[in-house]
Amino acid sequence: MKKWSLLALLVSVLLVLAACGEGEEEAAVVEGEGEEAAEVYRVGIDTTYPPFEYEVDGEYKGIDIDLINAIAENQGFEIELEPMDFAGIIPAMQAGQLDVAIAGMSITDERKEVVDFSEPYFDAGLTLVVNEDNEEITSLEDLEGATVAVKNGTTGAQFARDNADEYGFDVVQFEDSPSMFQEVANGNADVLIEDYPVIAYAISESDLPLKTVGERLNGDQYGIAVLKGENQELLEQINAGLAELRESGEYDEILNTYLEE
Known part of the structure; x- marks a missing residue:
């Protein structure tokens, strides 16, 4: 009689534990439902290029840094800044090590053979x-x-x-x-x-x-780059974010932080 009672008790405990486990699993599914992690993009920068990009006490600063951070926030994606020599940025994109480049990069026909540019964000020369x-x-x-x-x-x-x-x-x-x-x-x-x-x-x-x-030697314009034929959705987000920053006045605020009006 005692053996049967003990067996019944063990079965009851197992059923309770199983039910708790199912409840926890269902709770985890519910908590994760509808949540989607933001995309994280690797951004190539050149920190020897003030006022667009430079480093102070381990912090990256400059027009390009503030601009790409503001675009990312506006469009709901995340970025990881990857500093490197300017000449290595496009090769790093070709090697799949970078998704985006913002480095005071002038829009040229030669570069357009390798990358797609955003709308111009600065007139240089x-x-x-x-x-x-x-x-x-x-x-x-x-x-x-x-x-x-x-x-x-x-x-x-x-x-x-x-x-x-x-x-x-x-x-x-x-x-x-x-x-x-x-x-x-x-x-x-x-x-x-x-x-x-x-x-x-x-x-x-x-x-x-x-x-x-002397006079300016040319009429260069800077653009944000992605690898040619890749990340077109991201390029659309960059252009959309840039347009919204211009419209809101935040673009001008960023420029005026580093350049005299």
Whole structure:
């Protein structure tokens, strides 16, 4: 009799435990129902490019950083910032290591063969930069025999290579902007070619003995890039977010944080 009572008790306990387990499983399903994790995209940046991208005490700052964060928040996706040399950003996208690039990247026909760009988000343009004591160079016509410093992988570097023979100057390339700036400041190069807003900011925020000369060399515009033919839905979100930021005034607020009105 006692054996049967004990057996009945064990069966009852097992049934109760099973029922509790089913309830917990059903609760987990209910709690997860309708929830969807936000997409996380890897974003390539170049932190040697103030006022668009730079690092202060381990924190990434700048126009591009604030802009891509605001777009992500507006459109409901997450981002992971991946700093690297500018010249390595597009190859990293091709290798599947990045989903997006925002790095003061000028929209060019050559780059369009590899990436798809968002609507332009900034009007830039290249300029000549010389030592503040240099009175001989004011235009491309003054560059015969000169040494021109450029940053590898940029439109400034491409412009220099395209025009070196015509104007008779030599080109020396650097991996980052500060090294290029210092080369001209120290007198080791005669002139550098850089995006106007970048060098204007660098001169105003530092003691670099440099100055811009002449007219803008071109009419570059910056765009946000995804790999060509990939992430088209993301590109649509980026354009939508950019449009909404412009409409709301947040875009202007971001620019005015870093650039004088």
